Amino acid sequence: MEDTTLEAEPAVAAALFxxxxxxxxxxxxxxxxxxxxxxxxxxxxLPRLWSRHIINCVLVAPLLSPGTTGDIGSGAGLxxxxxxxxxxxxxxxxxxxxxxxxxxxxxxxxxLGLDNVSVIRARAxxxxxxxxxxxxxxxxxxALSKLIPVTAPxxxxxxxxxxxKGSRVQDEVTAATKQIxxxxxxxxxxxxxxxxxAELTRVFRATVD
Numbered sequence: 559m560e561d562t563t564l565e566a567e568p569a570v571a572a573a574l575f576x577x578x579x580x581x582x583x584x585x586x587x588x589x590x591x592x593x594x595x596x597x598x599x600x601x602x603x604l605p606r607l608w609s610r611h612i613i614n615c616v617l618v619a620p621l622l623s624p625g626t627t628g629d630i631g632s633g634a635g636l637x638x639x640x641x642x643x644x645x646x647x648x649x650x651x652x653x654x655x656x657x658x659x660x661x662x663x664x665x666x667x668x669x670l671g672l673d674n675v676s677v678i679r680a681r682a683x684x685x686x687x688x689x690x691x692x693x694x695x696x697x698x699x700x701a702l703s704k705l706i707p708v709t710a711p712x713x714x715x716x717x718x719x720x721x722x723k724g725s726r727v728q729d730e731v732t733a734a735t736k737q738i739x740x741x742x743x744x745x746x747x748x749x750x751x752x753x754x755x756a757e758l759t760r761v762f763r764a765t766v767d
Contacts, residue, residue, distance in 0.1 A: 564590045565608045570755050574616045574644070581643045581670055586612050588666060589634060596662055598634035609757055614722070615640035615697065617751040617759045621720050622648045625692030630682045630709055631699040633659055637722060639666060641695065642675045652677045653685055682708040690714035697722040702734040702762060710741040713766040719743070721762040731762065742767045 567583065575582045590607055593599035603611065615637035624647045629638030632652035642650040652663050652675060660679045667675040678685060682705075694709045694717070705721060713719065723730060727748050731738070738746060743764040751759040 564604045565606055568608050568613060568756070571608060571613060571616075574613065574619075578643050578646070581672075582612060582616070582640070584670060585635070585639055585643060585666065588669070592662075593634060596658060598659065598662060611636050612640060613752070613756045614759050616644050617756060618695070618720060618722060618761060619644035621749070621761065621763065623692060623718075624648060626651060626689070627693040627695060627720075628653055628685075628687075628691045628709075628712060630694060630696040630705070631655075632663055632677075635663055635666060637695055637697050639663065639670075639672070639675070642667070642672045643670070646672075646674055648674065650675050651687070651691070653680055653682060655679060655681045682712070685712060687712060691717060693718045693720055695720045695722070698724075702727075702730040703737050706734055706737040706741050706743070710743075710766055715767060717766050719762065719764045719766065723748075723760050723762050725760065727760045727762055738764070 572579045586607060590604055594601050618637055619641055622645050626649045628651045630653050632638040632654045638650055638652040654660050654663060660677055663677045691713050694713050696705060699705060709719060744767050745765040747763050749761040749763050
């Protein structure tokens with residue numbers, strides 16, 4: 559039998575979330591309770607929900623600047639809702655095409671009292687915004703070669719892309735050379751977060767010129 563019990567909260571969680579830890583606990587509990595039923599996470603994710611998902615996402619919070627950040631393909635709210643919890647000074651726009659996920663994101667943000675969250679039902683390439691984003695995030699959505707062209711138009715000049723990627727991120731950067739040049743990205747780097755405290759989080763970071 560596979561273990562499907564919710565992982566105990568890691569000690570590092572309280573330090574990373576600070577006085578927002580109770581909101582993080584509530585969100586994690588809600589996701590554990592309803593995530594499988596709503597098709598947001600698989601049953602095998604519960605034993606690693608904190609370490610692989612919640613902590614993985616909150617490590618990115620210090621990279622955000624006060625302003626407006628869009629989360630592409632927000633899904634279960636990873637990283638969008640986690641970042642909204644950790645950074646109440648950042649306005650998060652969660653962009654998600656699937657209706658039931660949009661319903662979850664909307665209801666969960668309301669349940670948690672996150673007044674810095676708005677949800678848009680759209681694919682990245684169809685998204686219409688009243689103003690450009692200061693930053694854009696995404697996690698486990700698609701390869702950089704596809705992600706960069708559809709997100710670059712959403713970000714203001716001088717804004718940033720902050721994409722959470724897997725262990726082969728450097729290969730993706732190489733494969734996206736043409737798209738990086740075409741989108742006129744600068745300060746392109748891969749940032750590794752969580753050394754010594756959590757599972758390594760890799761982030762592709764670049765400035766949109």
